[in-house]
Amino acid sequence: MNKLNSEIKRGRYILGVAVGAGISARSASEGGADFLLSLNSGKFRQMGLGSLGGYLSNANSNQFVMDFSLKEILPRVKNIPVLFGLNATDPTIDLRSYINLIKDKGFAGINNYPTVGLFDGKFYNHLKEDGISYDEEVEAIKIAHEMGLFTVAFVFNEYQAEEMVDAGADVICVHLGLTKGGDLGASKVLSLSKSKELVNNIFNLVEKKTTSILKMVYGGPIQNKSDIQFIYNNTSCDGYIGGSTFERIPSEEAIHKTTIEFKYMSSIEDPILEQLNRSIDSPKDYVKFILKYIEFHYSESISLKDLSEILHVSSEYLSRLFKKEKNISFKEYLISYRLDKFIDIMIKYPNLSMREGAIKVGYFNYVHFSKLFKKRKNISPKNYFISYKHN
Structure with a gap:
């Protein structure tokens, strides 16, 4: 009680x-x-x-x-x-x-x-x-x-x-x-x-x-x-x-929705899988794939290890390649992308709670997300949007 x-x-x-x-x-x-x-x-x-x-x-x-x-x-x-x-x-x-x-x-x-x-x-x-x-x-x-x-x-x-x-x-x-x-x-x-x-x-x-x-x-x-x-x-x-x-x-x-989707599939492929069908052999191709993957799957669990298995290269190689091409580590890029996406979502759907917004960008622990946001943006999510409304 x-x-x-x-x-x-x-x-x-x-x-x-x-x-x-x-x-x-x-x-x-x-x-x-x-x-x-x-x-x-x-x-x-x-x-x-x-x-x-x-x-x-x-x-x-x-x-x-x-x-x-x-x-x-x-x-x-x-x-x-x-x-x-x-x-x-x-x-x-x-x-x-x-x-x-x-x-x-x-x-x-x-x-x-x-x-x-x-x-x-x-x-x-x-x-x-x-x-x-x-x-x-x-x-x-x-x-x-x-x-x-x-x-x-x-x-x-x-x-x-x-x-x-x-x-x-x-x-x-x-x-x-x-x-x-x-x-x-x-x-x-x-x-x-x-x-x-x-x-x-x-x-x-x-x-x-x-x-x-x-x-x-x-x-x-x-x-x-x-x-x-x-x-x-x-x-x-x-x-x-x-x-x-x-x-x-x-x-x-x-269950109803998923069953229909699997039963009546069109010939249109997922953009990620389409890209995977093409030849990926240059460093820029690998990085381009990772960026596209994050764009479509930012709300899900993403690890460099999983991506390395998809692309059949070592995670260490991908890590070095990504940092060389983007001047930022994979982890930092993913965090920044998700935080920016969170801001976009909360602006577009102001009735969402902060917790719901965090879940939509892959963070189910709101306390952890709030600390991460404040560390990167130097302001809490709540105060960020209070400031945004005033401006």
Whole structure:
């Protein structure tokens, strides 16, 4: 909680990512997520099914989550909290004993998922008659809180929010329904406008009771940066939790796009490969190839060793050749090219964050990039663009 609150004080929003596979967990962690949630729907999404798969009797939810989390999630990420998606209404478990098991296995906390909060009407009434209700989810959050675990409570209305606050939840997250978008998205979702109203009503109640709880939103119509920005601008939201937004939709789009590109290829070659087809035998040809390669691949990992293997010459030879022709080392040229490209990109796309701009030119560690920029330009990236705007 101290870590999350310090993020907010620094002007950043909190980000939680619901994952169903090790590669998703690792990628989200490296991308800067503040915590991960192992939810049964995450695994069903990885299986090519919709999130509703986690609400049908397809598997023992708690055992399902425990199995894939211990095999795929916890071993892949060491420095980020992982929450267990607990089916608190499972009639075959003793809540206190099972939450104690969750803690012993190394999970940082729990989230009430799957949640009966998504059910209403006759079906929910029948569940309640059988003793299966949201009350058990509240009890689970209360027990976990007493055990010192981090707790994220999905709520659907003001009454549930009030119950979860009293239970000791660390995060009240307004669940806006299944995520819209992608091939498997739900067709009926709350509009952003109605979502804003619901979120404000719930958060107003929470704020009257306490100021120590973090307030987040999940799902519904939110599937891109513009959607969540709308919620941030119009509510007192501290952050966002997403599943399909980070795991399913990007995968669908990327795999679909890449498959089409490979299937329906034109006869036009990559400029780099075209150049490689030509004779490269003079010193200037080698340097020309390297310059062209940097021009097209500056956002990727580039090393002189890789280039030397492509050109079938030693890296030492290429290094001497490059410095002789350009009066600068390969490394210094690459850094200068990327920094200049970063400036061009940030001027062209002023709404990009500095971190995003750095990633676009091949630097995924922004702290390292900022130090590099300041060393070369004698000014930090932030102050550089403040100065640029004034001029």
